[in-house]
Amino acid sequence: MGSATSELPARRTPLADDAETGLKIVVVGGFGVGKTTLVRSVSEIRPLNTEEVMTQAGAGIDETAGVERKTTTTVAFDFGRISLNERMVLYLFGAPGQERFWFLWDRLFSGTLGAVVLVDTRRMQDSWYAIDRLEHHNTPFVVAVNRFDDDTDRFTLEEIRQALALGEHVPMIDCDARVRSSCKDVLVSLVDHLYTMALAQEGTP
Amino acid sequence: MTRGPVDIGDPDRLYMVTGGRTDADDAFDLVTLIVSECEPTAGMQSEHVRILEICRHPTALVEVAAELKLPITVVRILLGDLHDMGQISARHPRAARSVAGLPETALLQEVLHGLRNL
Ligand SMILES: Nc1nc2c(ncn2[C@@H]2O[C@H](COP(=O)(O)OP(=O)(O)OP(=O)(O)O)[C@@H](O)[C@H]2O)c(=O)[nH]1
Ligand SMILES: [Mg+2]
Numbered sequence: 001m002g003s004a005t006s007e008l009p010a011r012r013t014p015l016a017d018d019a020e021t022g023l024k025i026v027v028v029g030g031f032g033v034g035k036t037t038l039v040r041s042v043s044e045i046r047p048l049n050t051e052e053v054m055t056q057a058g059a060g061i062d063e064t065a066g067v068e069r070k071t072t073t074t075v076a077f078d079f080g081r082i083s084l085n086e087r088m089v090l091y092l093f094g095a096p097g098q099e100r101f102w103f104l105w106d107r108l109f110s111g112t113l114g115a116v117v118l119v120d121t122r123r124m125q126d127s128w129y130a131i132d133r134l135e136h137h138n139t140p141f142v143v144a145v146n147r148f149d150d151d152t153d154r155f156t157l158e159e160i161r162q163a164l165a166l167g168e169h170v171p172m173i174d175c176d177a178r179v180r181s182s183c184k185d186v187l188v189s190l191v192d193h194l195y196t197m198a199l200a201q202e203g204t205p
Numbered sequence: 206m207t208r209g210p211v212d213i214g215d216p217d218r219l220y221m222v223t224g225g226r227t228d229a230d231d232a233f234d235l236v237t238l239i240v241s242e243c244e245p246t247a248g249m250q251s252e253h254v255r256i257l258e259i260c261r262h263p264t265a266l267v268e269v270a271a272e273l274k275l276p277i278t279v280v281r282i283l284l285g286d287l288h289d290m291g292q293i294s295a296r297h298p299r300a301a302r303s304v305a306g307l308p309e310t311a312l313l314q315e316v317l318h319g320l321r322n323l
Contacts, residue, residue, distance in 0.1 A: 012268065012272070014261075014262030014263075014264070015238070015262055015263045015264065016262075016263075017262060017263065019238055019263040019296075020238065020263075020296045021238075021296070021298060021299050022234070022235075022236025022237060022238055022265050022296075022298050023236065023298065023316065024235065024236055024298075042323065048267070048268065048271035048272075049271060050267055050270040050271045050276075050277060051270075051276045051277065052276060052277045052278065053276040053277075053278050053279075054278075074276070079267055079271075081265075081268075082319070082320070082323065083319075084315065084316055084318075084319025084320065085315065085318075085319050088315060088316070088319060089236075089238075089265070090316065090319070090320075091235070091236050091265060091267065093235075107235075108235070110234075111234060111298060113308060113313075113316070140307075180323075184320060184323050187320050188317065188320050188321060191313055191316050191317050191320060192317065194307065194308065194313050195310060195313040195314065195317060197307055198307040198308060198309065198310045198313055199310050201307055202310055
């Protein structure tokens with residue numbers, strides 16, 4: 001179970017015919033932090049790639065043409081899939097955390113269960129923007145620290161919590177994105193967190 | 206490790222596929238599961254044929270997009286057409302959030318159970 005390279009079928013295997021509910025979790029973080037690796041580790045299909053094209057009205061008016069300029073931005077993201085049971089299927093989306101992808105986020109986040117913020121301690125500032133947006137959207141999240149082998153600092157989770165200015169309520173967990181069982185633990189910690197919050201909310205009339 | 210946005214290439218092809226429309230139908234979520242309600246017939250647009258083939262088993266919108274190698278926006282339009290013609294049905298995500306803003310505990314319990322059994 002803990003093997004680094006699980007064999008994934010080359011062809012996309014179909015879902016069960018009774019599958020009826022699709023769910024979403026977003027994995028967000030800076031470039032090269034291990035998003036695709038995490039998705040691959042837990043996915044039952046080889047991660048697939050797709051694109052969202054966004055057309056936005058340009059910031060200014062094109063003086064010569066007298067028409068509003070439109071800009072088109074394309075952003076690629078990858079995703080994997082976990083069949084939870086015959087009826088429910090969970091999709092994991094790996095999304096870049098940079099500011100210029102905010103529009104993709106708004107899309108991905110709508111209706112998402114929650115998010116995993118993947119952090120590389122050598123470049124912690126790469127996750128600031130992501131955390132800021134998640135808090136703004138009120139999207140529940142956990143922070144997973146992907147420990148790379150050449151990370152010599154070995155900050156403790158508490159030190160990282162301080163550096164990221166995270167509240168006590170945000171769960172933090174160490175992980176190795178290459179290891180399936182470790183990624184599974186990350187997802188469980190997120191859903192556990194959601195469950196605890198939902199339970200508390202149901203308790204308050 | 207810096208990667209810029211990927212160019213989708215040929216805008217003319219997009220225009221052809223969607224008949225020039227750019228207003229995507231947001232009724233389809235990324236994880237809405239699509240199911241074919243009929244077999245492709247002769248003379249159908251090739252993208253429609255592909256979708257009907259792929260969706261013989263329930264398939265999420267994102268998976269359709271990845272298979273067709275077309276942007277999500279374009280796939281939404283194609284699915285909207287097929288849906289209007291009654292050739293596909295859509296299983297929308299259960300309202301993931303209760304009125305209070307969080308998913309129901311029962312749903313989350315099912316998710317947890319599924320994850321722990323991985
Ligand atoms: N040592 C070590 N290497 C890792 C770990 N996770 C990922 N890597 C490696 O780091 C590199 C980047 O990982 P990716 O999964 O591609 O990262 P990403 O976040 O998807 O990157 P972009 O999509 O380019 O932003 C790959 O070469 C991985 O093999 C880890 O936990 N430990
Ligand atoms: Mg990646």
